[in-house]
Each structure stands twice: as C-alpha cells, then as structure tokens.
Amino acid sequence: MAEPIKRVRTRHFQNAKANGIKITGLTSYDQLSATIFDEAGIDFLLVGDSAGNTVFGYDTTLPVTIDELIPLTRAVAGAVKRALVVADMPFGSYETGADEALHTAFRFMKETGAHAVKLEGGVRSAEQIRRIVSAGIPVMAHIGYTPQSEHGLGGHVIQGRGEGAEALLADAHAVEDAGAFAVVLEMVPSAVAAQITSELTIPTISVGAGPSTDGQLLVWTDWAGFSGGRIPKFVKQYADLRGVLGDAAKAYIADIASGSFPAPEHEYDA
Ligand SMILES: Nc1nc(=O)c2c([nH]1)NC[C@@H]1CN(c3ccc(C(=O)N[C@@H](CCC(=O)O)C(=O)O)cc3)CN21
Ligand SMILES: CC(C)C(=O)C(=O)O
Ligand SMILES: [Mg+2]
Structure with a gap:
C-alpha cells in the first residue's frame, strides 16, 4: 500500500486491490510490537485471538474471552499512528445471532479504539456481518480454515480442496454480499x-x-521466530527472536555470576 497514507482506512484496502498494490498485515498483542510494526509501515494489525496461543499459553483459541482481548486491543490501538487495527472477536461472542455479534462489536469499538472487527465463518456468519456493518463498523471476514471450529473441522485441515472449493466460493461471495471490507x-x-x-x-x-x-x-510471533513448538508450513521466519533472547539471557546470567554486570557505568555515585 502507498506509504504517504496518513491513516489507513478501509477505502485504502479497496484502492490497493484496484491498483494491484499488496496489503500487508501482522498480528500484534502489545504496544511495543505495535509501535515497531506501525513505524515500519505495516498496513494493518490484527489483535488476534491467536493471543490464546501466543500470549496466554492455551492449546487453542477456544478459551479466549472478550475480557482477555480488550486490554491487548486497547494497547495496540493506542500505539499506532498509521495502521488500521482489527479486533478479532473470540469464540462464543457472536455465533448465537446478529444481536450478540453487534453487542460484541460495540464492546471492542467503544472500549479499545480498534478501527474494525473480524469474525470467522462465511455463509454461517453472513447475518452477523450484515448487522455489524449496518451499524457503521467495518468487518474483516475470515473463511477457509477457521481455528475456532478446529474440532468441528477435525484438526488443522486445508479447506477448499476438491469438492470443497464450491462451498468456499459460496462463503467468499456471502461475506462480500454481507458487506465485509476484506476477507x-x-x-x-x-x-x-x-x-x-x-x-x-x-x-x-x-x-x-x-x-x-x-x-x-x-x-507475528511465528514470523519473528519467537513462538516455540511447531510452526505452520505457510510461515516464513524473518528473525530468530528465541535465539536472540535466549543468548541475551545466558550472557546476563554469566555476567552476574562473574561480576562483570553491573559495571561502573551502571552504578550511582553517593
Ligand atoms: N501461533 C499461531 N500461529 C497461527 O498461525 C495460528 C495460531 N497461533 N492460532 C490460531 C490459528 C491456528 N492456526 C494454525 C495452527 C496450527 C497449524 C498447523 O500445525 N499446521 C500444520 C499442518 C496441520 C497439522 O498437522 O496439524 C502445518 O505444518 O502447516 C496451522 C494453523 C493458525 N493460527
Ligand atoms: C491467524 C489469524 C487470521 C487470526 O485469526 C488470529 O491471529 O487470531
Ligand atoms: Mg483469530
């Protein structure tokens, strides 16, 4: 997306597609990473319910609550100057119907400063998307593999293969028709x-x-080599934060043991 944009808006997403300019996004869960990515020129930051894995240490995103995501989303939204911030609506916060979905979207918009919300599902979530959009809140849709339905889908299974392509196309058109600004x-x-x-x-x-x-x-934690354990095949690691921080911790421990930290420049005179 073009650098001179003062603040990324949903119309810039539309312009980017029209002009063949790629849109760039990362997740973020805190103000430090958000500031770094925003200053680097990222177009949007998703405060994902992947915080369940990356921040809170759960095995899946299913236990994540609205109340857990709100402070993280507020930190990210408060940190950015340019990037569009998307709040991910967690499992159990929108599925029962359009009223519940709008209520949850209002909470994120009023309590965090996010610029848009995201929810999972195509045809099955179209009424929720329509209602949220009708209240003036931009919605990013999410189809294909939807992690909140991991157990219903039978694991981390690629979606839209073979016969499944037709259902995926129907989901894509359903979210566009419902008013999503991106998917x-x-x-x-x-x-x-x-x-x-x-x-x-x-x-x-x-x-x-x-x-x-x-x-x-x-x-972002996968992308920066910060996440432990198994990383999905689709990730390219752009840094080795685990290595960097592990080496720093070992050096710190060794310096304290040897007495070389703190050095005179870290001390106060009487
Ligand atoms: N840290 C993290 N990264 C993610 O990409 C991510 C989350 N958490 N949490 C929410 C969802 C879950 N996602 C996932 C999680 C695991 C795989 C995975 O392990 N994929 C394997 C193949 C499938 C399998 O064998 O389980 C792979 O090698 O790609 C993929 C996507 C994507 N999202
Ligand atoms: C993986 C992305 C799409 C997401 O929903 C998340 O980070 O929660
Ligand atoms: Mg998510």
Missing part, C-alpha cells in the same frame, strides 16, 4: 485463493493461501 483466506490451496481473489470485488488476505491474494497476514 482472510486461511489454509486454502493457492489456485482456489486466486479464483476467489479474481471473483470478489473486496480484497482477499492470505494466511497460508498462496501469493495470488490481495494481501498477506502472519502471526
């Missing part, structure tokens, strides 16, 4: 993502959906 495609074959991208007028954002979408998004 995340997670773990979808690249060719299907390319077809969806060409059929839709709203931008598509890939998380493991290949290079042909209008934008890309990754979980």
Whole structure:
C-alpha cells in the first residue's frame, strides 16, 4: 500500500486491490510490537485471538474471552499512528445471532479504539456481518480454515480442496454480499485463493493461501521466530527472536555470576 497514507482506512484496502498494490498485515498483542510494526509501515494489525496461543499459553483459541482481548486491543490501538487495527472477536461472542455479534462489536469499538472487527465463518456468519456493518463498523471476514471450529473441522485441515472449493466460493461471495471490507483466506490451496481473489470485488488476505491474494497476514510471533513448538508450513521466519533472547539471557546470567554486570557505568555515585 502507498506509504504517504496518513491513516489507513478501509477505502485504502479497496484502492490497493484496484491498483494491484499488496496489503500487508501482522498480528500484534502489545504496544511495543505495535509501535515497531506501525513505524515500519505495516498496513494493518490484527489483535488476534491467536493471543490464546501466543500470549496466554492455551492449546487453542477456544478459551479466549472478550475480557482477555480488550486490554491487548486497547494497547495496540493506542500505539499506532498509521495502521488500521482489527479486533478479532473470540469464540462464543457472536455465533448465537446478529444481536450478540453487534453487542460484541460495540464492546471492542467503544472500549479499545480498534478501527474494525473480524469474525470467522462465511455463509454461517453472513447475518452477523450484515448487522455489524449496518451499524457503521467495518468487518474483516475470515473463511477457509477457521481455528475456532478446529474440532468441528477435525484438526488443522486445508479447506477448499476438491469438492470443497464450491462451498468456499459460496462463503467468499456471502461475506462480500454481507458487506465485509476484506476477507482472510486461511489454509486454502493457492489456485482456489486466486479464483476467489479474481471473483470478489473486496480484497482477499492470505494466511497460508498462496501469493495470488490481495494481501498477506502472519502471526507475528511465528514470523519473528519467537513462538516455540511447531510452526505452520505457510510461515516464513524473518528473525530468530528465541535465539536472540535466549543468548541475551545466558550472557546476563554469566555476567552476574562473574561480576562483570553491573559495571561502573551502571552504578550511582553517593
Ligand atoms: N501461533 C499461531 N500461529 C497461527 O498461525 C495460528 C495460531 N497461533 N492460532 C490460531 C490459528 C491456528 N492456526 C494454525 C495452527 C496450527 C497449524 C498447523 O500445525 N499446521 C500444520 C499442518 C496441520 C497439522 O498437522 O496439524 C502445518 O505444518 O502447516 C496451522 C494453523 C493458525 N493460527
Ligand atoms: C491467524 C489469524 C487470521 C487470526 O485469526 C488470529 O491471529 O487470531
Ligand atoms: Mg483469530
């Protein structure tokens, strides 16, 4: 997206697609990382319910609550000057209907300063998206592999393969028709993502959906080599924060043991 934009708005997402300029996104859960990514020129920051994995140490995103995400989202929204901040609506906060979904969206908009909300599901979430959009709140949709339905989907399964492509296309059109300003495609074959991208007028954002979408998004702790354990195949690691911080901790421990920290320059005179 063009650098001179003062503050990224949903119309810039639309312009980027029209002009073939890629949209860039990362997750963020705190003000320090948000400031760094914003100053680097990232277009949007998602305060994902992936905080369940990355911040809180849960095995899945299912236990994450609105009350856990609100302070994280407030920290990110308060830190950025340019990036558009998207609040991820957690499992159990929108599925029962459009009223519940709008109520949750209001909480995020009023209590955090986020600029948009995100929720999972295509056809099944279309009424929720429509209602939130009708209240003036931009919605980022999320289809394909939807982590909040991990157990219903039977694990981390690629969506839209073979016969599944038709249902995925129906989901994509449903969220566009409902008024979403963009749609995340997670773990979808690249060719299907390319077809969806060409059929839709709203931008598509890939998380493991290949290079042909209008934008890309990754979980920042995976991307920076900060997450432990198994990293999804679709992630490219751009740094080795675990290595850097582990080495720093070992050096600190050794310096304290040897007496070389604190040194005179770290001390106060009487
Ligand atoms: N740290 C983190 N990164 C993510 O990308 C992420 C989250 N958390 N939490 C919410 C969802 C869950 N997602 C995930 C989680 C695991 C796989 C994974 O392990 N994929 C394997 C193949 C499937 C399997 O064998 O389980 C892979 O190698 O890509 C993929 C996406 C994506 N999101
Ligand atoms: C993986 C992205 C799309 C997400 O929903 C999250 O970080 O919670
Ligand atoms: Mg999420």
